[in-house]
Amino acid sequence: MPPQKAVASFDSASAFFLALARALDGRDFPYLGQSRWKALPVRASALLPRGLRWRAYALASGREGVAVDRLGDIDLDEVAGWVTWTYPDRRYPAALVGSSNGALTHLAAACGVAWLPQTLLVPVRRRGADPADMRAALEFGARHGPALLAHNPRVELHHMQDANQDALSGSQMAYFRVKWTSLPPAYQRFLDERLEPGAPVVVVRDMSTWPVTRVGDRQVFQVGAQGGMTAEEYLVAPNVPAPDGTAAEAEWGFAEPLLDGLREAARRTGHPVVELRYGHPQDPAAAVADVLRSWTRRRGGAAQRLLVSSFVVHDPWRTIATGSVPFWTFFPVQSAARNLSDYLASTSYDDVDVLLFSHGVESRGLADARTWQDIAGRARHRGRLLGVDPRAFPADFAVFARYTSALRSLPDGGLPWSPLVVEDALSGLRRAEEVSVVGG
Numbered sequence: 401m402p403p404q405k406a407v408a409s410f411d412s413a414s415a416f417f418l419a420l421a422r423a424l425d426g427r428d429f430p431y432l433g434q435s436r437w438k439a440l441p442v443r444a445s446a447l448l449p450r451g452l453r454w455r456a457y458a459l460a461s462g463r464e465g466v467a468v469d470r471l472g473d474i475d476l477d478e479v480a481g482w483v484t485w486t487y488p489d490r491r492y493p494a495a496l497v498g499s500s501n502g503a504l505t506h507l508a509a510a511c512g513v514a515w516l517p518q519t520l521l522v523p524v525r526r527r528g529a530d531p532a533d534m535r536a537a538l539e540f541g542a543r544h545g546p547a548l549l550a551h552n553p554r555v556e557l558h559h560m561q562d563a564n565q566d567a568l569s570g571s572q573m574a575y576f577r578v579k580w581t582s583l584p585p586a587y588q589r590f591l592d593e594r595l596e597p598g599a600p601v602v603v604v605r606d607m608s609t610w611p612v613t614r615v616g617d618r619q620v621f622q623v624g625a626q627g628g629m630t631a632e633e634y635l636v637a638p639n640v641p642a643p644d645g646t647a648a649e650a651e652w653g654f655a656e657p658l659l660d661g662l663r664e665a666a667r668r669t670g671h672p673v674v675e676l677r678y679g680h681p682q683d684p685a686a687a688v689a690d691v692l693r694s695w696t697r698r699r700g701g702a703a704q705r706l707l708v709s710s711f712v713v714h715d716p717w718r719t720i721a722t723g724s725v726p727f728w729t730f731f732p733v734q735s736a737a738r739n740l741s742d743y744l745a746s747t748s749y750d751d752v753d754v755l756l757f758s759h760g761v762e763s764r765g766l767a768d769a770r771t772w773q774d775i776a777g778r779a780r781h782r783g784r785l786l787g788v789d790p791r792a793f794p795a796d797f798a799v800f801a802r803y804t805s806a807l808r809s810l811p812d813g814g815l816p817w818s819p820l821v822v823e824d825a826l827s828g829l830r831r832a833e834e835v836s837v838v839g840g
Contacts, residue, residue: 401466401470401473401474401475403475403478403479403481403482404482405466406466406474406475406476406478406479406522407479407520407521407522407523408464408520408521408522408523409432409433409434409464410432410461410464410712411520411521411523411712412500412502412651412652412711412712413500413517413519413520413521414433414520414521415429415432415433415712415714416500416501416502416505416515416517416712417483417486417505417515417516417517418433418486419433419505419714419715419716419717420487420505420508420509420514420515420716421486421487421488421514422717423509423716423717423720424487424488424509424512424514425488426717427717428715428717428718428721428804428807428808429714429715429716429717429718430715430804431800431801431804432712432713432800440801443798443801443802444798445457445797445798446789446792446796446797446798450792450795453760453795453797454568454760454761454795456797457568457569457760457795457797458568458569458571458572458760459572461523461568461569461572461573462525462526462527462569462571462572462573464523464573465523465524465525465526465572465573465574466522466523466524466525467525468524468525468544468547471522471524471544471547471548472547472548472550472551473551474522474548474551474552475551475552476520476552476554476555476578476580476584477552477554477584477585477586479520480516480580480584480585480586480587481584481585481586483516483517483586483587484514484516484586484587484589484590484594485586487514487594489594490594491594491595491596491599492512492513492514492594492595492596492599493511493512493513493595493596493599493819493822494511494513494595494599494600494601494602494822495513495514495515495516495590495591495594495595495599495601495602496508496513496514496515496516496602496603496604497515497516497518497587497591497601497602497603497604497658497662498516498517498518498603498604498605498606498654498658499517499518499519499604499605499606499652499653499654499681500517500519500606500651500652500681501604501606501652501681501684501728502681502709502711502712502714502728502730503684503685503687503688503689503726503727503728504604504676504684504688505714505716505728506688506692506709506714506716506719506726506728507684507688507691507692507820507825508716509716509717509719509720510692510695510716510720510819510820510825511819511820511821511822511825512819512820513602513822514590514594515604516587516590518579518580518654518655518658519558519577519578519579519650519651519652519655520577520578521575521576521577521578521651522548522576522577522578523573523574523575523576524544524573524574524575524576525572525573526540526572526573526574527571527572528571528572529570529571529572529574530571531561531562531563531566531567531570531571532563532567532637533639534561534563534623534637534639534640534641535639535641537559537561537574537621538559538561538613538615538621538641540574541557541559541574541576541615541619541621542615542616542619542621544574545557545559545576545615545616545619546616546619548576548578549616549618549619552578554580554581554582554583554584555578555579555580555581555618556578556579556581556618556619556620556655556657557576557577557578557618557619557620558577558578558579558612558620558622558647558648558650559574559575559576559577559615559619559620559621559622559650560575560577560622560625560650560651561574561575561621561622561623561624562575562623562624562625562627562634563624563637564624564627564628564629564634564763564764564765565625565627565628565731565759565761565763566625566759567760567761567763568759568760568761569759575650577650577651579648579655579658580655580658581618581655581657581658582657582658582661583658583661583662583665588665591665591666591669591671592665592669595669595671597670598670598671598672599671599822600671600672600673600674600822600826600840601662601665601666601671601672601673601674602674602675602676602822602826603654603659603662603673603674603675603676604654604676605654605659605675605676605677605678606649606652606653606654606678606679606680606681607653607654607677607678607679608626608648608649608652608653608679608680608681609646609647609648609649609653610622610624610625610626610631610646610647610648610649610650610653611623611631611635611643611645611646612643612644612645612646612647613641613642613643613644613645614644614645620645620647621641622647622649622650623635623637623640623641623643625649625650625651626649626651626652626680626681626730626731627731627733627763627765628731628733628734628735628763628764628765628766629764629765633764652680652681652730672839672840673839673840674826674837674838674839674840675836675837675838675839676829676835676836676837677835677836677837677838678834678835678836681730682729682730682735682736682739683834683835684829684832684834684835685727685728685729685739685740685743686727686739686742686743686832686834687828687829687831687832687834687835688726688728688829689706689725689726689727689743690747690828690832691820691824691825691828691829692725692726692820693725694828695820695824696723696724696725696813696815698818699723699815699816699818700815700816701723701813701815702723702750703723703725704749704750704751705722705723705724705725705749705750705751705752705753705810706724706725706727706744706749706751706752706753706779707719707722707724707725707726707727707753707755707786708727708728708729708740708752708753708754708755708776709726709727709728709729709755710728710729710731710732710754710755710756710757711729711730711731711732711757712757713755713756713757713799713800713803714726714728714755715803715804715807718807718808718810720813721812721813722807722810722811722812722813723813723814723815724753724810724813725749727740727743731757732756732757732766732767732772732794733765733766733767734765734766734767734771735765736767737767737771737772737775740775741775744775744778748778748779748780749779749780750779750780750781750782751779751781751782751783752775752776752777752778752779752782752783752784753776753783753784753786753810754772754773754775754776754783754784754785754786754788755785755786755787755788755799755803755806756769756772756785756788756793756794756796756799757799758792758793758794758795758796758797758799758800759794760794760795760797761794761795762794763794766794768793769785769788769790769793770790772785773785773790786803786806786807787799787802787803787805787806787807788802823840826840
C-alpha cells in the first residue's frame with residue numbers, strides 16, 4: 401500500500417508535517433494539501449442544506465478509510481520514509497521529533513527545521529457505525545488491530561472513539577492512532593545524515609494522558625479525546641468500558657518509550673537533546689506567538705496582525721509571508737477561546753483574524769462563532785472571522801477551501817527572509833510558564 405494512502409491526510413500530524421514541508425520550500429498550504437480540483441466540491445458544499453452537508457462530510461471521511469483486509473499490508477516504516485522524503489533535501493539546524501502541535505509547527509517553519517511526528521492516524525473503514533456504541537467500537541478494534549500490529553513491531557496502537565467531536569466521521573471510520581515506541585529506520589537516517597553538526601534534537605513531549613482500556617500488549621482503547629469535554633465526562637456515559645489504566649493521549653500525548661531511542665541516536669551522532677515539555681496541546685500557543693512576534697519585529701515588521709489558526713486550518717508560510725503573528729488553537733472549543741482571550745488581555749494587536757475548523761456538529765464544549773467574533777473584536781483596528789461563514793459554523797465545510805483565498809488576500813509583509821535562530825527560539829520558550837525547556 402502506498403504510504404500516503406495508509407494514513408489520514410485530514411489529521412493533525414499529516415496536515416502539520418505536510419504544511420511544514422511546503423513552508424520549508426517557501427510554499428503555502430492550500431486546501432489542506434489537496435488539489436484545487438478536489439477543493440471545488442468542498443467549496444460547493446456551502447450550497448447544500450445542512451443535513452446533506454453532514455452526510456457528504458461523513459461519507460468523504462469514510463472514503464479515506466483503509467479496508468480492514470488491507471491493514472496487514474501497511475508498512476509503517478515505509479510511512480516514516482515518506483515523511484522524511486517529503487522534506488526538502490538539505491541539512492537542518494535542528495529537528496523536532498514527537499508530539500503534534502500546531503503552534504510548534506509555526507515555530508519550526510520560522511526556524512527552518514523539520515518535524516518528525518511520533519503519532520499518525522490510520523483511518524479504518526467502518527461504515528454505518530454508531531459512534532456512541534463504545535463496546536462495539538472496542539470489539540472492532542480488538543478484532544482488527546492485531547493485523548496492523550503484527551507487521552509493525554515498532555508501534556503501539558491507541559484506538560480512539562469520540563462520539564462528541566467525531567460524530568460524523570466516527571459513523572464511517574475508526575481512528576487507529578499509531579505511536580512509534582522505537583525509532584523507525586527512516587527517522588534514524590534523517591537524524592544521522594540531514595542535521596548540521598551539533599544541531600539539537602528537540603523532543604516535543606506533550607504530557608497529556610487519558611484513561612484507557614488495555615486491549616493487548618501494544619493496544620489500548622480510548623473513549624473521548626482532548627477537546628470540549630473532560631475524560632470524566634466521557635466515562636459517565638452509558639455502556640462505556642471501564643478504564644483499567646492511563647496512557648498517552650491518543651492524538652497529542654507523547655509515548656515515553658521513544659525517548660530512550662532518541663537519546664541514544666543523538667548521543668551516537670553528537671547531537672544534544674532538548675526536551676519541550678507541556679501538559680496540554682494548547683499550552684505552547686501564547687509563548688510561540690510572543691517569540692514569533694519578536695522575530696517579526698527584528699525583521700522590520702510591525703507584527704500587528706494576529707492570525708488565529710484552528711486545528712488543521714492553518715498555513716505557516718502564508719503567516720510568515722504576511723508578517724502575521726500566529727496563535728494556534730487546538731480546536732474551536734471554549735477552553736481554547738479562553739486561552740486566546742487571556743492572551744489578548746495581556747497584549748494588543750491592530751488586527752485579529754480568526755480561522756475556524758468545522759467538524760459539523762454542535763458538540764459539547766464548542767465555542768460558537770459569536771464567541772470567536774467577540775474575542776477578535778478586541779483588535780484596535782479590525783477583528784474578524786477570516787474565510788468563515790458564521791451562519792453555517794460548525795458545519796461550514798467550505799472553509800476548508802475558502803481559507804486559502806482568504807489568506808492569499810492578505811497583503812504581503814514584504815519582509816526579508818531571515819530564519820529564526822534555533823537557540824533564540826528556545827531561549828524565548830524558556831521564559832514561558834506553560835512550556836518547560838530541558839537540556840541544550
